[in-house]
Amino acid sequence: MQNFLLSAVVYLAAAVVAVPIAKRVGLGSVLGYLLAGVVIGPSVLGFVGAEGQDVMHAAEFGVVMMLFVIGLELEPALLWRLRGALLGLGGMQVLGTAAALSAIGVVAGLDWRAALASGLILSMSSTAIVLQTLQEKGLMKSDAGQKSFAVLLFQDLAVIPILAVLPLLAMVSPESIAAAGEGSHGGGFVEQLPAWQRALVTLAAVGMLVGIGRTVVPFVFRIIARARLRETFTAAALLLVIGIAVLMQFVGLSPALGTFLGGVVLATSEYRHELETDIEPFKGLLLGLFFIAVGASIDFPLIGREFGTVMALVAALIGVKFGVLWILGRFAGMGTAQHLLFALALAQGGEFCFVLLSFATQNRVLPESVTGLLVAAVALSMALTPLMLMAWERLIAPRVGTAAAPARAHDEIDESRNVILVGFGDFGSTVGRYLNANGVETTVLDIDSDLVDALQRLGLRVFYGDASREDLLRSAGAERAALAILCIGDAGANLALAKRIRQQFPHLRILARAAGRRSAYEMIEAGVPHVYRESLDSALHLGSEALHLLGHRAHESWRAAQRFRRKDEADVRALSDVFRDDTAHVNAAREAIRELEASMRADADGALASDDTAWDAETLREEFGGR
Amino acid sequence: MHRQLVRAVQDLDGVTFHDLYEAYPDYDIDVAREQALLIAHEVVVLQHPFYWYSVPPLVKQWFDLVLEHGWAYGSTGTALAGKTFQSAITVGGRETGYGPQSFNHYTIPEFLAPVEATARLCRMQWASPFVVAGTHAISSDGIGRAAQDYALLIRSYAGTPASHGAA
Numbered sequence: 001m002q003n004f005l006l007s008a009v010v011y012l013a014a015a016v017v018a019v020p021i022a023k024r025v026g027l028g029s030v031l032g033y034l035l036a037g038v039v040i041g042p043s044v045l046g047f048v049g050a051e052g053q054d055v056m057h058a059a060e061f062g063v064v065m066m067l068f069v070i071g072l073e074l075e076p077a078l079l080w081r082l083r084g085a086l087l088g089l090g091g092m093q094v095l096g097t098a099a100a101l102s103a104i105g106v107v108a109g110l111d112w113r114a115a116l117a118s119g120l121i122l123s124m125s126s127t128a129i130v131l132q133t134l135q136e137k138g139l140m141k142s143d144a145g146q147k148s149f150a151v152l153l154f155q156d157l158a159v160i161p162i163l164a165v166l167p168l169l170a171m172v173s174p175e176s177i178a179a180a181g182e183g184s185h186g187g188g189f190v191e192q193l194p195a196w197q198r199a200l201v202t203l204a205a206v207g208m209l210v211g212i213g214r215t216v217v218p219f220v221f222r223i224i225a226r227a228r229l230r231e232t233f234t235a236a237a238l239l240l241v242i243g244i245a246v247l248m249q250f251v252g253l254s255p256a257l258g259t260f261l262g263g264v265v266l267a268t269s270e271y272r273h274e275l276e277t278d279i280e281p282f283k284g285l286l287l288g289l290f291f292i293a294v295g296a297s298i299d300f301p302l303i304g305r306e307f308g309t310v311m312a313l314v315a316a317l318i319g320v321k322f323g324v325l326w327i328l329g330r331f332a333g334m335g336t337a338q339h340l341l342f343a344l345a346l347a348q349g350g351e352f353c354f355v356l357l358s359f360a361t362q363n364r365v366l367p368e369s370v371t372g373l374l375v376a377a378v379a380l381s382m383a384l385t386p387l388m389l390m391a392w393e394r395l396i397a398p399r400v401g402t403a404a405a406p407a408r409a410h411d412e413i414d415e416s417r418n419v420i421l422v423g424f425g426d427f428g429s430t431v432g433r434y435l436n437a438n439g440v441e442t443t444v445l446d447i448d449s450d451l452v453d454a455l456q457r458l459g460l461r462v463f464y465g466d467a468s469r470e471d472l473l474r475s476a477g478a479e480r481a482a483l484a485i486l487c488i489g490d491a492g493a494n495l496a497l498a499k500r501i502r503q504q505f506p507h508l509r510i511l512a513r514a515a516g517r518r519s520a521y522e523m524i525e526a527g528v529p530h531v532y533r534e535s536l537d538s539a540l541h542l543g544s545e546a547l548h549l550l551g552h553r554a555h556e557s558w559r560a561a562q563r564f565r566r567k568d569e570a571d572v573r574a575l576s577d578v579f580r581d582d583t584a585h586v587n588a589a590r591e592a593i594r595e596l597e598a599s600m601r602a603d604a605d606g607a608l609a610s611d612d613t614a615w616d617a618e619t620l621r622e623e624f625g626g627r
Numbered sequence: 628m629h630r631q632l633v634r635a636v637q638d639l640d641g642v643t644f645h646d647l648y649e650a651y652p653d654y655d656i657d658v659a660r661e662q663a664l665l666i667a668h669e670v671v672v673l674q675h676p677f678y679w680y681s682v683p684p685l686v687k688q689w690f691d692l693v694l695e696h697g698w699a700y701g702s703t704g705t706a707l708a709g710k711t712f713q714s715a716i717t718v719g720g721r722e723t724g725y726g727p728q729s730f731n732h733y734t735i736p737e738f739l740a741p742v743e744a745t746a747r748l749c750r751m752q753w754a755s756p757f758v759v760a761g762t763h764a765i766s767s768d769g770i771g772r773a774a775q776d777y778a779l780l781i782r783s784y785a786g787t788p789a790s791h792g793a794a
Binding site for chain 2: 562563620623
């Protein structure tokens with residue numbers, strides 16, 4: 001116990017110290033965790049030692065949880081739409097990379113079986129690092145983000161057949177493999193069944209997962225939610241995830257894949273947000289722990305001894321993966337910058353490599369001398385990924401993203417306009433078009449380089465860039481502009497940008513899009529009075545049409561909507577002072593309900609529904625009616 | 628034209644310049660705010676161009692909504708009693724175009740009768756209107772002179788807190 005608490009202190013302290021520093025200097029949280037791991041690991045401070053591997057195994061559960069949360073956010077329809085990328089890109093990536101790496105292995109003098117095994121293993125990329133980094137940079141929704149996700153998903157699927165194939169590549173007799181396999185892989189009884197039964201059990205397990213997820217789980221959650229015990233709900237959420245993982249392990253499937261499937265099944269349930277908010281902190285902590293463990297497990301003495309070999313391995317690993325992805329990206333028809341991002345993002349070994357490598361060692365597919373080197377190479381390549389993505393973001397994307405006019409781009413962005421418009425999605429593009437139609441030229445920044453390319457081809461002045469970077473804002477003319485219009489769809493990113501602009505360019509007047517009341521409060525609190533809730537006007541427009549269709553006079557309905565709007569805006573401004581006073585925030589979904597209640601209570605005073613008194617004064621009839 | 632008139636008076640001490648079309652582009656007049664402004668001032672000058680022999684639509688809307696029964700008129704509506712009301716208008720045609728024998732058949736004060744009656748119903752003092760005529764063919768000197776006259780008029784009110792609505 002003492003020991004456990006002590007290492008908890010070491011890990012948590014490392015995270016608390018390293019991550020904010022890493023974020024501050026722009027390295028991102030993943031690299032922060034990795035560095036923290038290196039520092040507390042045996043090579044530097046030596047606070048944690050041999051148990052690093054165990055911690056990593058425990059922390060792998062963070063990946064499982066991450067896939068559950070991803071599944072929750074992914075509706076089945078979207079998954080179906082990704083099927084082409086999933087099978088095409090993902091399948092070709094795994095096969096292509098495995099083939100190329102195996103060839104290198106054979107050339108380097110490995111036995112063909114060992115070479116094939118390491119090729120297959122190393123074709124995996126790191127779901128944890130790639131998704132975390134892309135999400136942090138807001139690139140998940142870009143073309144490269146979606147395609148990377150599809151490839152990662154396929155890799156997670158591919159783990160299962162690879163686990164099945166590896167024992168067949170062993171260099172010793174089959175009997176001893178079976179013995180080794182039993183002890184190592186937690187496959188349970190299913191492994192001893194003949195293949196067709198195993199397939200049957202697997203199918204049954206997946207069917208059970210879907211069935212239970214659709215029927216029993218919502219029922220149980222309804223009961224728990226009615227009991228209003230928050231921690232029970234958290235416990236139930238954890239139970240669900242861990243239960244799925246255990247079931248999957250039992251039938252020999254990947255727990256990550258199983259929980260992902262569970263997430264997808266629950267994506268359409270009404271408890272989706274509750275589940276997300278409950279699992280989120282565990283996921284974050286475990287993933288952090290996982291990255292720390294990766295950092296701590298980098299065997300620096302080994303790297304020192306075999307420096308040349310390890311470096312060659314890292315270079316070959318990243319080089320081959322990058323090459324294969326680059327060729328695939330060609331066929332997928334991506335824009336240059338997205339193409340590069342896609343290839344760079346996935347050009348590393350992943351957490352499954354560690355799992356598969358230890359499995360391979362246990363099954364005597366690979367000698368320990370080789371796996372030690374490969375583990376070091378994989379860990380290094382993972383540590384390099386955030387750096388490479390950072391390089392892409394800083395150096396490559398701003399240039400290649402505007403490849404249509406590489407020389408011009410910089411000049412144009414120099415000639416300052418009065419208005420900087422950030423975020424050119426549906427909302428931002430409407431604002432931009434309206435301003436352009438009225439002769440106001442804007443400097444538009446967006447983070448989707450393919451969109452930027454397309455808009456540039458249409459002759460629009462749109463620039464690629466992460467507007468949270470001060471230098472980019474500066475070159476967009478923030479020092480001379482009058483207005484900054486912030487239309488990023490992600491409310492958090494929009495708010496962070498507003499705060500940054502207030503700090504660095506205090507003269508800029510900010511007009512900001514807000515998702516709903518809560519994000520409007522946060523904007524006002526951050527000192528941005530010009531806040532526009534994205535659905536307020538269209539909702540009231542619809543409401544007044546509804547009133548009209550129900551028989552009210554059109555103008556009367558319109559006036560009622562105007563009055564409602566004015567009162568609602570006043571309420572939001574009044575409530576923005578106090579919204580933080582209530583510390584008992586349960587979670588975002590319940591918070592929204594609480595706010596709705598408050599605003600509906602404010603509506604109930606009747607002033608909103610009454611007519612304009614001057615037009616139809618009851619008092620007039622009272623005064624003159626008697627005469 | 629109106630820009631010049633406004634510029635001549637908007638920064639005078641004791642004058643509140645209140646631009647209705649700037650304040651309510653959506654015609655959504657804040658009645659409480661308007662009534663508070665009226666109460667705070669002794670003189671109301673309503674400046675606007677003459678549109679179809681009458682006030683612009685937002686000014687009519689302003690009358691409709693702000694001058695409530697029981698507040699501005701009626702047996703208990705005494706909020707505006709005793710205050711001074713004056714129209715300040717510009718018309719495109721020359722002064723000679725207005726009158727019984729002329730092109731427009733009525734005089735300008737006759738056209739303003741509804742406004743005058745409104746002011747009187749609200750128990751306000753009706754001051755004869757300030758009129759700049761012939762703005763279709765006015766010279767920049769003419770504008771300058773009109774602005775000077777206007778400033779003189781408003782300054783004479785500025786001893787008492789004057790309100791100045793523009794449309």
